[in-house]
Amino acid sequence: MSQNENQSPVIVWFRQDLRLTDNPALSHAVAAAQSGAGVIFLYIFDEVSEGVRAMGAAQKWWLNHSLTSLRTDIEALGGKLVLRSGPAAEIIDGLMAETSASLICWNRRYGEGEQNADRKIKAKYGDTAKSFSGLLMHEPSQLRTGGGLPYKVYTPFWKKFSSGPAPRAPLPRIDAANCFSGDLPSEDLPSWQLLPSNPDWAGEISANWQPGEAGAAIQLAKFTQENINSYGTSRDLPGPDRTSRLSPHLRFGEVSPYQLWHASYPSSGANLDKSNQDSRETWRKELVWREFSYHLLQEWPHLDSQNFNPKFDPFPWQGQQDVLRAWQKGQTGYPIVDAGMRQLWRTGWMHNRVRMIVGSFLVKHLLIDWREGEKWFWDTLVDGDPAANPAQWQWVAGTGADAAPYFRIFNPILQAQKFDPDGAYIHKYVPELAQLPAKYLSAPWDAPRHELARAGVRLGETYPHPIVDHQQARTRALDALQSLNTAAETV
DNA sequence: TTTTGAGTTGTTCGA
DNA sequence: GTCGAACAACTCAAA
DSSP states (O other): HHHHHHHHOOEEEEEEOOSSSSSSHHHHHHHHHHSSOEEEEEEEEEEOTTTTTOOOOHHHHHHHHHHHHHHHHHHTTTOOOEEEOHHHHHHHHHHHHTTSSSEEEEEEOHHHHHHHHHHHHHHHGGGGGEEEOOSSSSSSSOOOOOTSSSOHHHHHHHHHHHSOOOOOOOOHHHOOOBBBOOOOOOGGGGOOOOOOOOOOOOOHHHOOOOOOOOOOOHHHHHHHIIGGGGGHHHOOOOOTTOOOOHHHHHTTSSHHHHHHHHHOOOOOTOOOOOOHHHHHHHHHHHHHHHHHHHHHHHTTTTTTTTTGGGTTTTTOOOOOOOHHHHHHHTTTHHHHHHHHHHHHHSSSSHHOOOOOOOOHHHISOOOHHHHHHHHHHHHOOOOTTTTHHHHHHHHHHTTTOOOTTTOOOOOEEEEHHHHOOOOOHHHOOOGGGGGEEEEGTTTTGGGGGHHHHHHTOOOOBOOOOOSSHHHHHHHHHHHHHHHHHHHHOOO
């Protein structure tokens, strides 16, 4: 090793992997920097590179706190988290020149703009830039159909995934490192203005979440100790909410999919019955759905803006702003829909079952373009994911890969009865119906007048009339889709 | 190449 | 109240 190399630092560039455990890029950097000038820990806030999708407001809130947590963990190692903002490729150029670094490491990411930036850097620095697999368990290029093509259907994807090599074991947490001691300028986190002010809407989000690797570990332990064995059935109930609630942690890489995959298996010696094992597999399948979404994004980079199935391009979406606004604010008059939209607005997250209900409602009952829903979720969800969010919206809309068939229109009344039978969820998020007995919560307009009066509910005043009639809206949606099929035939 | 079986999460209707 | 079939047709993936 030359004198120069020996005194050169190694940069580890954090992106969607804000963790010290099972972080291959970090592990490699730490090993490579053992005898040199040490590791530089870097995060770049980049909203300007072409094709990079700027984070929504709720994600920015999360990012602020996750970076704060990461910074604390890095300082415990004796290091410093360097914050820079601007176009990533230029920032890297600057820092490489500034520090004469001998190596830069990162874990791969999969958006088009993000990959273009990474490719540019790799092309320039060659072997001095090293990328690793940390965000996904299998690279998209490695999981293909027999014909070498990307999968478009989930079940064969799952079969291939689960019959292939098991995801590698997670790497140990980095608890010591030779950290770069030079003085590098770093921007102030508050200067990025990631947190809301005027008004500060994040109060209830803060109360619900603990961003950062430590918070993710707590959440994972809670889930694997309490709820994973019943996940198969209990995941559908938004009231008790026994889902893992790990999605925002996973989105920011505070925990890796490898860690979750391996955590889903019972400790050796544990003897689980069939339903418990099935529950664990159901949860693993959700992890693989995320993986599937990223593979789709890799192949179809405009997943958030273009119909995966172009047959839907001429679909007659309606664009009424007041209707969209009513949906966004949870004022549709359908309590299960409104509860979901208000949970999202207040807490930055929505239970998965309810996401399907509100998504189906926007697209099919209101005939509003799924892209409007996708954008709203992107802005308001703390787990807004560049792959999963558009993929799930396209799935719900019927435009996507392996999508729900057009005749599958969720009935918001039935769904409320089935999945919120005691009304716990609706009571929590639609307080103006708090006094109404559970049996009337799925369709308050059908409640006896004296029950409404006793509960202090005046429809049209304290709580809205339903914005559309379910049966009429259902027929209208089926007709619209029918017209699409007819149009396709006559072309 | 052709064939075959299958496809996350549902609803409605009629027996 | 319960249960099975219909709801369309098409595309995907593997044999």
